[in-house]
Amino acid sequence: MNLTLKVWRQENAQDAGRFEEHQLSDVSADSSFLEMLDQLNERLESAGESPVVFDHDCREGICGACGLMINGQAHGHRARTTACQLHMREFSDGETITIEPWRSGSFPVMRDLMVDRSAFDRIIQSGGFISVNTGSAPEANLIPVPKEKSDAAFDAATCIGCGACVAQCPNGAAQLFTAAKVGHLGAVPQGDPEADQRVVNMVEQMQEEGFGSCTNHRECEAACPKGISISWIAGLNRGYLKAKLRGVDRRS
Amino acid sequence: MGARITSPSMESAPMNRAAALYRSAIFKKAIMAITGMVLFGFVLSHMTGNLKIFQGAEKINHYSEFLREFGQPVLPYKGFLWIMRLGLIGAAVLHIWSAIALTLDNRRARPKNYELRRPVQMDYASRTMRYSGFIVAGYIVYHLLHLTSGQAHPDFVHGDVYSNLIIAFQNPLVAAIYVVVNILLSFHLYHGLWSMFQSLGIDHPAVKGLRRPFAATFAVVICLGFIAIPISIVTGLIQ
Ligand code: HEM
Ligand code: SF4
Ligand code: FES
Numbered sequence: 163m164n165l166t167l168k169v170w171r172q173e174n175a176q177d178a179g180r181f182e183e184h185q186l187s188d189v190s191a192d193s194s195f196l197e198m199l200d201q202l203n204e205r206l207e208s209a210g211e212s213p214v215v216f217d218h219d220c221r222e223g224i225c226g227a228c229g230l231m232i233n234g235q236a237h238g239h240r241a242r243t244t245a246c247q248l249h250m251r252e253f254s255d256g257e258t259i260t261i262e263p264w265r266s267g268s269f270p271v272m273r274d275l276m277v278d279r280s281a282f283d284r285i286i287q288s289g290g291f292i293s294v295n296t297g298s299a300p301e302a303n304l305i306p307v308p309k310e311k312s313d314a315a316f317d318a319a320t321c322i323g324c325g326a327c328v329a330q331c332p333n334g335a336a337q338l339f340t341a342a343k344v345g346h347l348g349a350v351p352q353g354d355p356e357a358d359q360r361v362v363n364m365v366e367q368m369q370e371e372g373f374g375s376c377t378n379h380r381e382c383e384a385a386c387p388k389g390i391s392i393s394w395i396a397g398l399n400r401g402y403l404k405a406k407l408r409g410v411d412r413r414s
Numbered sequence: 415m416g417a418r419i420t421s422p423s424m425e426s427a428p429m430n431r432a433a434a435l436y437r438s439a440i441f442k443k444a445i446m447a448i449t450g451m452v453l454f455g456f457v458l459s460h461m462t463g464n465l466k467i468f469q470g471a472e473k474i475n476h477y478s479e480f481l482r483e484f485g486q487p488v489l490p491y492k493g494f495l496w497i498m499r500l501g502l503i504g505a506a507v508l509h510i511w512s513a514i515a516l517t518l519d520n521r522r523a524r525p526k527n528y529e530l531r532r533p534v535q536m537d538y539a540s541r542t543m544r545y546s547g548f549i550v551a552g553y554i555v556y557h558l559l560h561l562t563s564g565q566a567h568p569d570f571v572h573g574d575v576y577s578n579l580i581i582a583f584q585n586p587l588v589a590a591i592y593v594v595v596n597i598l599l600s601f602h603l604y605h606g607l608w609s610m611f612q613s614l615g616i617d618h619p620a621v622k623g624l625r626r627p628f629a630a631t632f633a634v635v636i637c638l639g640f641i642a643i644p645i646s647i648v649t650g651l652i653q
Contacts, residue, residue, distance in 0.1 A: 168529075181529065234532035260530045267525045332536065334523035366434060374523030375439030375516055377540065378609040384534035393617050400615020402440045411431055 163189040163250060166258040167202060169214055175270050175278075181260075191251040195238065196221060196228060198250055199261075215274040223247040223387065226322030229329065230275055231262040236326035236385040244324065244387040264329035268336070268371045279325050281371040282339060288414070289363035290343045292353050311349050318346035320388040330385035333374030338382035340368045341398035342390045348401065358405035359413060365402045366412045439519065440613075442512040447610035449509040454607065456502055457599070458632070461639040467652065468642075471576035478575045506551070513547060539605035546602040553595040560588075583647035592644040600637035604629055 164187045172179030186205075189198050196218050203213035219227035228245040232238035238248045253259065261275060269277040307315075321342035328336050344361050347353035353360070376395055383392045435441045463481075466474040485494035533541075556566060561578060564570030569581050583589045607629035611617065617625075646652045 170529075231528060231530075234528060234530035235534065239532070262528055262530070265524055265526055265528055267523055330534070332533070332541070333520035335520070365438070365440060369437055369439060372523060374520035375443065376613075377516070377520070377543070378605070378612045379533075379536035379540050381534055381536055392612065393622070396612050396615045396617035398615075399440050399443070399613060402438075403444055403615060406435065406438075406441070409431075412434065 163191055163253070163255045165189055165198075165253070165256075168258060168260045169202075169275070170262045171214070171274055172263075172271050173273065175272060179271065189250055191249070193250050194221070194246055195230070195232065195248040195250065196246050215272075215276045217276045218246060221246040224322060226324035229264055229277070229279075229324050229326060231260075231264065231329055233260055236264070236330040237324075237387055241384070242387055242389050244322075247387075264325055266325075266328050266334040266373070268334070268373050269325060269328065277325075279323070281373070282323050282325065282336070284371065285336070285340055285364050285367045286343060288367035289356070289360040290347065292347055293356060294352070305351050307350055311351075315346050315349035318342045318349065318390065318394055321346070321386075321390050322388060324387060326385045326387060327382035327390075328373065330381045331374065331376075332379055332381060333377055335376045335382070336368050336371070336373035337376045337395045337398060338386060338390055338392065340364055341394035344401060345394040345397050348397075357401065358408060358410045361398065361401040362405050362410045362412055363414070365398065439516060442516055443613045445508050446512040446516070447613040449505040449512070450606050450610055452505040453502070453509060454603065454632070456498075456505075457603075457636055461636050464643060465639060467576065467579060468646075471574075474575050474579075475573065478573065506554075510547075510551060513544065517544060537605070539601040540609075543602060543605055546598040549595060550599050550602060553591075556591075579643065580647055580653065583644045586648050589644035589648040593641045596637055596640040599640075600633040603636060604633040607632055 164185070167184045167186055168181050169184065170179060171182045184202055184206075186198070186202055189201060193201070196216070199214060199216060206213050217227045217229060219225045221228070223244040223246060226244075228237075230237065230245045232245065232248070237243060237245045238252065240248055240252050263269075263271045263275045264277045264279075266277075268281040269279055272278050319342075321339060323339065325336075325339070327338035328334055331338075344364055347360060348357045378392070380392055383390065463477055464474075466477050481495050482492050489497075539546075559566040561567065561575075561582065564572070564578075567578060567582060568585075570578055583592070608625050611621070611625045
């Protein structure tokens with residue numbers, strides 16, 4: 163395949179950045195999107211130019227490191243697929259592909275296509291855990307968990323923290339991510355005792371990070387590579403409002 | 415942009431509690447949903463009341479008087495009406511305040527926009543909420559001056575709702591404004607009546623599947639109920 167790539171280049175967080183165009187030929191339809199970028203980078207490097215920086219790690223859709231706005235859609239147009247699992251056969255020969263970093267004030271661009279998603283880490287640190295004493299692993303059947311609850315918790319737990327929800331949302335809202343994390347822990351008995359404190363801490367940290375807020379466009383759900391449902395956002399809203407009615411304030 | 419500094423956690427004091435709520439987008443959205451519901455309740459009953467025009471002059475004029483006398487002698491003349499009016503003004507102010515505050519925050523959340531953006535499943539109604547809402551707000555002011563207090567009406571007679579309506583809508587331009595704005599209102603409701611469940615966290619499996627049909631049904635019912643009047647008058651069906 164022959165492609166025209168319109169790629170965002172930016173030296174560092176302060177640089178204004180610009181688009182750069184590259185022609186790439188002999189791209190295998192079986193290569194993944196990231197392999198296609200590797201091919202571009204090999205060429206750039208052998209020509210003595212600096213390679214395009216992008217985040218990646220597992221390349222099998224489970225770590226959440228990769229994240230690219232491909233032709234105006236987070237992770238590209240294929241539903242429930244991370245950028246690393248997107249294959250070039252999804253594109254047509256001769257196509258121009260526009261590649262941009264996630265755009266959010268809370269995800270500053272570090273370089274080219276790589277953004278700083280530590281805002282998500284701080285949301286998790288504020289309450290995305292269950293407080294238990296560590297030691298040897300407890301007996302698995304000690305705490306009975308109803309099947310529907312464990313299924314629901316597993317659904318929410320598939321969130322890989324990639325940030326596509328924020329990237330795709332017209333408001334740059336992080337509610338789908340936060341809802342998945344709050345919901346996953348709150349769904350099981352182990353997470354229940356801290357549920358109110360958790361939702362208040364995490365929602366208020368999300369707010370402090372400067373993310374936008376949900377207007378129910380459902381774009382996040384469509385972009386999410388793991389198909390996290392906006393039902394979790396309804397649950398987040400309900401959980402937060404209830405905890406506030408019960409007088410729960412943020413605590414660290 | 416650049417590194418963000420997170421502020422230390424807040425102490426549990428009532429002022430901080432109020433400040434946290436005031437900052438909270440989820441809380442503002444809940445205000446928007448509740449006030450939206452109040453406005454919807456009004457719009458629905460207003461639409462139903464207006465349909466009395468199809469029962470003739472006497473019925474609708476009587477209805478207008480009934481609203482003024484309701485609650486007497488416990489309340490003074492027009493007492494009930496003013497309680498309703500103040501409640502609605504309060505709801506409208508809070509609704510618009512939360513809409514503006516959230517919109518500004520959301521703009522700030524993405525200082526630099528994409529070169530290319532392809533929305534996947536947001537619909538026309540959801541993306542035009544601000545515009546449909548804003549136009550409806552402007553229309554409400556005109557509508558009050560037109561058919562409540564009469565300054566914007568060519569020949570207004572207090573208490574004679576029937577002839578005020580007939581004279582108003584014999585002007586095709588005025589009838590067209592009413593029809594267009596009420597279609598916009600129905601778009602606003604199509605998204606809003608669904609969205610409010612989501613904002614308030616109402617998605618129990620028993621109601622979840624009914625949220626969209628509920629919103630669509632009332633958006634259409636309210637639109638048809640309202641536009642039936644200007645259309646019937648401008649086409650001479652009622653004279
Ligand atoms: C007066 C000017 C108005 C403005 C500026 C306005 C603006 C808005 C905005 C921006 C939203 C949020 C939409 C979203 O989240 O995507 C909204 C929601 C809503 N509006 Fe309005 N609106 C107005 C009037 C009305 C009226 C007259 C009604 C009722 C008949 C109404 C009913 C609703 C409802 C039910 C919602 C849903 C609340 C939610 O999303 O939780 N609005 N409005
Ligand atoms: S909710 Fe989906 S889109 Fe958002 S961070 Fe998690 S996996 Fe990515
Ligand atoms: S690189 Fe791990 S999910 Fe794409």
